[in-house]
Amino acid sequence: MLAYLKQVAASWIDFPLRPGLIVRKKYRIEHFLGIGSYGLTYVGKELATGKEFVLKQAKPSKGSKARLLLAREADILQMLDLAQIPKLTEVFEWRKKPFLVMDYIRGQTVEDLIFLEGRTFSETDCLKLMLELTRLVEMIHNQGIVHLDLRIPNVLMKEGKLHVIDFGLARKIGEEPEPEPKGLDAAAAAEHRLRRTPQPASDLYALGHFLLFLLYSAYETPQEEEEADWQTELQLAPDLKGALRRLLQIDQPYSGATEFRSELIELLRVRSAL
Numbered sequence: 015m016l017a018y019l020k021q022v023a024a025s026w027i028d029f030p031l032r033p034g035l036i037v038r039k040k041y042r043i044e045h046f047l048g049i050g051s052y053g054l055t056y057v058g059k060e061l062a063t064g065k066e067f068v069l070k071q072a073k074p075s076k077g078s079k080a081r082l083l084l085a086r087e088a089d090i091l092q093m094l095d096l097a098q099i100p101k102l103t104e105v106f107e108w109r110k111k112p113f114l115v116m117d118y119i120r121g122q123t124v125e126d127l128i129f130l131e132g133r134t135f136s137e138t139d140c141l142k143l144m145l146e147l148t149r150l151v152e153m154i155h156n157q158g159i160v161h162l163d164l165r166i167p168n169v170l171m172k173e174g175k176l177h178v179i180d181f182g183l184a185r186k187i188g189e190e191p192e193p194e195p196k197g198l199d200a201a202a203a204a205e206h207r208l209r210r211t212p213q214p215a216s217d218l219y220a221l222g223h224f225l226l227f228l229l230y231s232a233y234e235t236p237q238e239e240e241e242a243d244w245q246t247e248l249q250l251a252p253d254l255k256g257a258l259r260r261l262l263q264i265d266q267p268y269s270g271a272t273e274f275r276s277e278l279i280e281l282l283r284v285r286s287a288l
Contacts, residue, residue, distance in 0.1 A: 027075045030054055036061070038108045041069060041115070049073070052080040053182055057118055066118045067103060070182075071111055081112050083182055088114045090184045094157055098150050098177045119179060121172030124227070128166065134232040137254060138285055144225055145278045146176050151221065152271035154178070155214050158187050162210055164220035166227050185212035208263065214270045215263070221274070222261030253281055 030046045031054075037043060041058035044066065048055055051073070058069040070087075072080035091102035091114075100116040107113070124143075127133040135143065147169060154161060161168075162183040170177040189212045194203055208219045229248055245255065257277055259265040268274040 028054065028073055031056060031071070037069065037113070038106060041067065043069070050180070050182060052076050052083045058115075066120075067115050068100065068118045070114050070116070072113075074111065084112050084114055087181050087184065090159055090181050090186075091116060094154065094159060094181075096150070096153055096157075098175065099154075099181070100177075100179055119170055119172055119177045121170035121177060123167050124169045124171065124224075125166040127171065128227065128231045135228045136232065137229070137251070138282070140225060140228040141254075141278055141282050141285070143176070143228060144221065145275065145282065147178075147224070148221065148271055148275045148278060150176060150178055151217055152275055155187065155217070155271050159184055160187055160212050160214060160217050162212065162216055162220075164217055164224055166224060169224070183210070187212055187214065215267055218261055218268055218271065218274060219263060222258055225258060225261065253284065257281065 028049065030049070031037070031043050033043050033045055035043045037058065040062070041060055044057040044059050046054070046056055047068065053073050054071045056069045056071070057066055059066050070084065072084040074080070085105075088102055088105045091100065100119060103115040103117070105112070105114045122131075147164075151161070151164065159181075161178060161181060162185060163180060164178070168178060168180045170179055191207070191211050194206055198206060209216055226244055226248075229250070230244075233248060244258075248255075250258070256265070257274075260268055261274070268277070
């Protein structure tokens with residue numbers, strides 16, 4: 015009962031700002047984009063220029079933790095200088111609520127492409143998309159940052175080019191990891207470490223799951239479906255299967271994004287010669 019009451023209270027505390035609201039006498043809220051674990055995001059229009067930006071607000075119900083993560087995200091965006099990630103514009107506090115403002119990249123997430131548009135990706139399509147994404151991840155790593163949340167909702171396609179968004183969980187490489195959430199069983203704790211340790215290996219592990227989503231986009235579920243893992247269900251060429259096993263740390267992991275990118279180039283070269 016107590017947990018339910020806390021959930022109800024949080025839903026009121028975290029109620030999003032209404033469209034049309036003027037924030038800081040500078041931005042008008044156009045629409046609500048979504049809510050995450052620690053933040054609420056909006057599209058806002060700058061009154062003076064008419065330009066659209068993303069405004070991200072620390073989630074009130076998460077208190078100081080959300081404020082800390084928002085400040086860290088701002089620091090990381092300031093560190094990164096890449097055309098394919100949002101550029102930080104400013105950080106401010108309004109009505110005792112912290113906000114950051116960044117570029118609005120108007121595109122479609124890979125999640126929307128697969129689940130709303132029904133887009134399917136052939137094996138070669140998957141490898142080409144992964145090559146572009148891995149190049150971008152490699153550049154992020156070279157600037158000393160790991161994203162730690164490389165999922166299909168956080169990769170946008172705009173005019174044929176990929177962009178990575180939502181650096182809310184990003185960390186500097188080599189930082190102390192966040193404490194594990196309480197109550198995790200052994201399997202969940204191991205998964206958390208694979209995804210959230212501030213090392214390049216965590217982003218590569220996430221790229222493995224990203225690649226699986228792409229490959230499953232063209233998978234036809236049998237009428238009599240039996241529970242099976244990807245190695246049974248997906249009919250993959252041995253070289254691609256081997257690459258996935260390394261990304262998912264079943265076999266010897268890649269040393270970093272550079273090695274995986276080289277492997278992708280070779281996988282595509284082999285397919286172009288067939």
